Amino acid sequence: MPDASLKFLIDADHGQFYVQDLESYDAWMAEHAMDPDLPPVGWTDEAVHIHRIGVEPHSISVGTARDDMVESLITVHTSAPMTEPTAEHIVEADLDAPTGQLAVSSPGVHPDDGPGMTVPGGLLRARVSYVPSEPLAVDTNGGPGEHFLYRIDLWPTDQARGFVILKQGPNPWAG
Template sequence: MIDADHGQFYLQDFPAYDDWMATHAMDPNLPPAGWTHEAVHIHRIGVEAHSISVGTARDDLVESLINVHASAPVLEPSAEHVVEADLDVPNGELTVYSPGVDPAEGPTLTVPAVLLRARVSYVPSEPPDIVTNGGPGDHFLYRIDLWPTGQAREVAILRQGPDPWAG
């Protein structure tokens, strides 16, 4: 379970993300990134250098599952929405946290120190057996599958869920 504060949580190579933001965040020549209109309404994920923000249907504790694979896994058949994006993790350490949590307090996962492809699947689920904040919104398992990729690719929607989706 992760606290999806403000309806999101992050997967970041935090030192690389922090360094990149310190030198590039205000560069007017870079294309928009993060929570763009398309990211909010279509992708459901925000993509930045060394970071993916996963939008959630609840501002609450949410179920998440992160798997690292040697190659692309099969598509989760019960997923309502599936999107893929690149995630560069040069330090080989992925931090998972949300806006209300200090990154140092979030769990970390050792991953290959390469460009990874991340598949985020929104799998409908039942409410968890633990006590949560009781926020409104649908329950999903946010399944993130990661594997090394040899080339950079654009964000790709493999299965488009309904719009509006959080409710």
């Protein structure tokens, strides 16, 4: 049984949206963003073409198949839920959310204008599932790309596990 859920539409400008512990993310970026000794994170070539998500400290960027309005569902669980059997692509990553406050935004949606939710503070496991769906019943720019529900399941964990692909979708996949 989920603890909390948030279903929303967001303008996935540039084919992406972000789920972030914004206060922690901004603090990390202010201190480490230009550190040449850190390995690349976020939208690496592998993230763009294989993973479909970019992972940074306190942040997950979800790559979308459309540069358009997309539908997403974030659900918080007490433990790992069953995987979505109809998902085309499923990946998991760690999301450190020490404040317990998540903000959702995109290049075209400021965090103050996007949805947000309270989650258990601390280390979370995030499963991002790309579930095929029908076109939205809202005005969109009608651009190319498949329609998906971007389902993000979160649950507390006490151990970082890194990045895992549970089900690899087709490549190329967007556009």
